[in-house]
Amino acid sequence: MSLRRLVQILAPTGIFFAAIAQAASDSSLRVQVTDENGVPVRDAVVEMHVPSRKSDTIRFPWRMAMAQKNEQFTPGTLIVAKGSTVAFPNLDRVRHSIYSFSKTARFEIDLYGRDQSRSQQFPIVGSVKLGCNIHDDMRGYIRVTDTPFAAKTDHNGYVDLAGMPTGGGQLTIWHPRLRAPANELTQALVLRTGSQSRKVKVRLR
């Protein structure tokens, strides 16, 4: 039976379209990021950009917060949706003054102390490098994204993205030490129904 005939039979029942809707969000992807020597790269941000369905609000399961603890940014890399407001709670006894010179978000937050918090909005997609005016070696990164399919690699360099629509898209890998323009690498990728995996080798500085 031809597909066209099948559509004619099933369309009035709604079954066919339900089947399409099911298949359209039935793709999952496992990515492993390694360096040139095959050593896993952790805390790389992996994003899959697919043609958007509805522009639903993106909600990640983690907190939109970058704390300062033991004179370090925690977590060191945070993924947020474009337009998010991020909290910067200070959990240290000492005071911090956070800044960014990144094109995507230039700001400076005056000194604030223990158990206080400040917040900042991130309306532009890209990466933001955070520093502290008091502690020179404090480094933190915020990756602002416009796709809900984004996550950080674990200590084995793995990331799992699920619930994606099938079809063509762009896979982006970002890491602060990735040796490429804007520290990111983009590859075309066709998502098939079911699960698939891909290994990506990157060069680090």
Ligand SMILES: [Cu+2]
């Ligand atoms: Cu500080």
